[in-house]
Amino acid sequence: MMMKAARIHDFDPDAKGPDYLRVEEVTEPEITRPDQALVRVGGAGVCRTDLHIVQGLWREVQQTELPYILGHENAGWVEEIGSAVEGVSPGDPVVIVPALGDGTCRACRRGEDNRCDNLVWQGIQIDGGYADYLVTKARNLVPLPEGMEPKAAAAYADAGLSSYHAAKRAAAELLPGDHAVVIGIGGLGHMGLQALSALCAAKIIAVDVSEEALAFAEELGADHLVQASDHTVEDVMTLTGGGAAVVLDFVAEHDVPQAAMAMLRTGGNYLVVGYGGELRTPTMAIMGQEKRITGNVGGTHDELIELLALAAEDTVRLHVREYALDDVNEALDDLSNGRIRGRGVLVPSATS
Amino acid sequence: MMMKAARIHDFDPDAKGPDYLRVEEVTEPEITRPDQALVRVGGAGVCRTDLHIVQGLWREVQQTELPYILGHENAGWVEEIGSAVEGVSPGDPVVIVPALGDGTCRACRRGEDNRCDNLVWQGIQIDGGYADYLVTKARNLVPLPEGMEPKAAAAYADAGLSSYHAAKRAAAELLPGDHAVVIGIGGLGHMGLQALSALCAAKIIAVDVSEEALAFAEELGADHLVQASDHTVEDVMTLTGGGAAVVLDFVAEHDVPQAAMAMLRTGGNYLVVGYGGELRTPTMAIMGQEKRITGNVGGTHDELIELLALAAEDTVRLHVREYALDDVNEALDDLSNGRIRGRGVLVPSATS
Amino acid sequence: MMMKAARIHDFDPDAKGPDYLRVEEVTEPEITRPDQALVRVGGAGVCRTDLHIVQGLWREVQQTELPYILGHENAGWVEEIGSAVEGVSPGDPVVIVPALGDGTCRACRRGEDNRCDNLVWQGIQIDGGYADYLVTKARNLVPLPEGMEPKAAAAYADAGLSSYHAAKRAAAELLPGDHAVVIGIGGLGHMGLQALSALCAAKIIAVDVSEEALAFAEELGADHLVQASDHTVEDVMTLTGGGAAVVLDFVAEHDVPQAAMAMLRTGGNYLVVGYGGELRTPTMAIMGQEKRITGNVGGTHDELIELLALAAEDTVRLHVREYALDDVNEALDDLSNGRIRGRGVLVPSATS
């Protein structure tokens, strides 16, 4: 059986679009192990990481032969299950945790598949969801709450989960009266801001270059807005009266890491979620004020359940713009040029 | 009344010794507020920070007029107390927490004077203990356990406290089977290694350039020794089978920060205690493996009590080399040239 | 100088009111130590503990000679300060943390005055705020936010702080999708419910015998209401689908402790804030499901600052009913008979 899929054929550091991926007919994937599931894709989120992959930024981590199918943010309906699978049945609507853990290392035993010793990222290292079907591990399926459609839920798998994971870690150390800075109000940031607001009572300062993004942040509950400029740090220091307890950075490129460090108060925590740039800091600046820096990637199965609980009661809300799978390059181009509010999601023609 | 004191008169980025400080007669300090105490100095530890001060590295933080008296690691006997002081009496042997907090900000309320909003470091920003007497805040005095002499205890105030503080934070996340790397087995490192060994059951890997320092580490209980070289990271990766859970860095200069990051396992924590160098890392390397970086400076009053409890039962042991206060420059020179095993301590002539 | 005060002259286990306390002329208190402050009372909250004191329940803890002035929940204006006091000045509006710690034990050093080795409760063990003036420790004063009146703030000192302290500990372990049960929607409970709602995203189930109290809970944001009956446990088990993650018990009398334990899920935490009854449980029931029980009394200075931050932005709101100091017995009687919604507060005539 053949299906439609969007694949990457070459890395290109200077890729400007619009022909990032090739939409083509490929063989449908099949279950090859008893613990797998075949899922009919209902929606697949479009992420800045896809652009980074095209540029070759993940090449070393990937170790993947081209061409392969992108898409690490997937939801759909279970089509078929392996012989050892329990708890899900064909027809169930599900969203898929993209971090495929081995399930047996110590990290996986603690539920931290995103820290697995033998971690494989679906859509990054193996075929993903920019297709009609995908094969995944059954342990990565999370059933959708009553009434939630796969195409509306797909982006919870990464934009939602990664930002929730980081926001939850931030909230654990934020007290009433503290300030948290959220840098970058895009696909992840707009979810992180909402998660933070749901999980703690700190004041939230949204930072973005785009006025539109800041207006969006305000709608979502930001207490203060700061348009990125050459005096961003000063603006934040004034608003906070001495520095933020937490900076959640969904950009982490250009000079943002240095600015993020500079706007922390004594003992503050800089949570890195974005990537692409470099952090440079004197060790004295880390030591002298007991600052911290914390990496965040993906999240856990339990955290996706928690996030869906918030979504089901409308405490957080994913902002989604749908594209046909055929229009994947348009979606990537819109993302690359800041034309998407929230998250773009590809919908295969069969399920649109 | 006059007393002897060692003061800094000039900053010199290229200071090579041996005339770092000037030993001279100065006026004895006096209590000027009801919450202060006058302490007769019994011992004052000699720290690499003193060399950094001479080089002007702390100049911006200090905002101090020269000349002033160095010495931030002090113990002695209470000589006189202010009218509002309770809990200590003249004659009591005490060690002094060098972080003088205001006592009223939120950090101080939590006991974290080392994070005070209005923090003043004794011996760095105001006159310290390289002298016969010093005036300090009574809230910073910690009574010595039965039978412990001030000159033997002085170095617990910083070499002990700072390394214990960091080791305690490290121990809180180290499980049996995990590996912790301790870089730099000097004044702080030799205490940090012992504290780590007392507080958890992880395997300890000691790293130093000096064979003598490594032999010292072995005596103190290190499980593995690695002589620093251009394959330090590979050595640690082999010993740990994939990276250390924690790196405790008492050096943090030259290329050590980059090596420290590289030897962490997924989710690992790089604790910065030393300073002087620069950390440079792609944000992708922080994000992708959820690595963390944690600054450490000083410790709390409670932690010094905890450390003295360990010292009193001989679970940790400070290695000290005594110098007369007059020989302060020799002591600094020995430190600068790696000729001290453990910690050098100045003893004023009156109390030697 | 004389002032008006409400004092207890006798313990009476069967006290039914309305003559619990005697309002009389007494000598104005004076500052006797350099770290004290004299405060003109602006409001003093009326608490069930006052009834318990009259009944002799605190007699053993108190070790206090009668008569003395009740009132542990106080706010007012600084009238005079001792010679060693900094940070507050005469005229400042303040609320007073009732747990007077010695300031030097390890618990106080960590900011946990409520766990001080030499703890003295103001209004329970020494004269309190049912009077025109009181003397307290300056370290227990918390300045009021701009625009907040003492009589509106008094009840934050105990009803607010104790319930916030417990709610904060509960929130730290509540995840989205979890259920928290709040038992008793009175002076403390109505604040605890709001604090919980501000600090986490769990579902809140309010339990009370009174329909009026439940209606109040609904206004304050409870997700589910359960009227206490002989099938309370079953009701909660049904709503939660297997037990609550946390039970916050502001009653802790009669058969409530046993019911609270029974409605916990595996690993759940029973937070005891109220008192007066007895907990009886087989150790097998604690062990077999890893249940926990956690005592809560008062809170810290920092927590009162956090709570005032929430109050200043109207995230939590204290419901207060004012009484003249002369009407103290009426207030106590209304409390005893469940006729107060929120908290009763006594206002001295001079400041009403």
Added chain:
Amino acid sequence: MMMKAARIHDFDPDAKGPDYLRVEEVTEPEITRPDQALVRVGGAGVCRTDLHIVQGLWREVQQTELPYILGHENAGWVEEIGSAVEGVSPGDPVVIVPALGDGTCRACRRGEDNRCDNLVWQGIQIDGGYADYLVTKARNLVPLPEGMEPKAAAAYADAGLSSYHAAKRAAAELLPGDHAVVIGIGGLGHMGLQALSALCAAKIIAVDVSEEALAFAEELGADHLVQASDHTVEDVMTLTGGGAAVVLDFVAEHDVPQAAMAMLRTGGNYLVVGYGGELRTPTMAIMGQEKRITGNVGGTHDELIELLALAAEDTVRLHVREYALDDVNEALDDLSNGRIRGRGVLVPSATS
């Protein structure tokens, strides 16, 4: 195929031995699901819970039809694996976590199989290891370190794991200078004491009625010994100068729970590991000093790996007395009468 097994045929509240179980020929168990493993038993620990089962104390939890095979503390060699099993192979020596979780509920996802929503205890609710063979879940197998024999390792599955789990939770809140009380130096207690000593630097007070047990505790590193009497609480209060930070109770019967609560300092934690008795306490005694009570049952797969790491390096050492499987009743009788130092372990004839 037939094998030898020791089964319970009747509950008897007054069982005095020596005929607690019947050793008889039964059919060998077989793998019926792809995620199971068949294990040849090398050793099966004898636990006080076996006596409690015989007395019917677990009857309500068990819901098991008699007769069935006891033995929840098992180790052996993998004989056969189901089709979906990875990571273990026939011939591997393994120890078995007795808490069989469903692997898909939220607790299991976090690695807390001992808190599984659908928890089944092997040897308590289904056939256990008092036999030549047993069938279990492959996810519950933990490979033994090089050179460790199953019969020497069996008791790590419960006596080891349960006590390590509780000791680890205790150690997380024990600081140098703190005191921890360990009550009951038997099969679990002798391991708990060693684990505590490995994981923190607190002082350990061992309490037991038996002088022999106390001598054993001293060998294992206890700092103080208290023979249980009617002044146990006073003895502990004197040794600790105001109460213990933690009480680890491996008895939890008779008047021990009340004594344990009474010997806690303010904020202290009573960890219940044993069971059989009742805890009775005024809620005021929990509230007023912020005491805590924490149930402990079993442990996690990760914790068993941690414990084996300690055992492999000889930091903790299980004291074992071997019995032939045929002598199961003698072993139970010895246990019942306090004649075993450490833990009794049954060894099937084929593997002895």
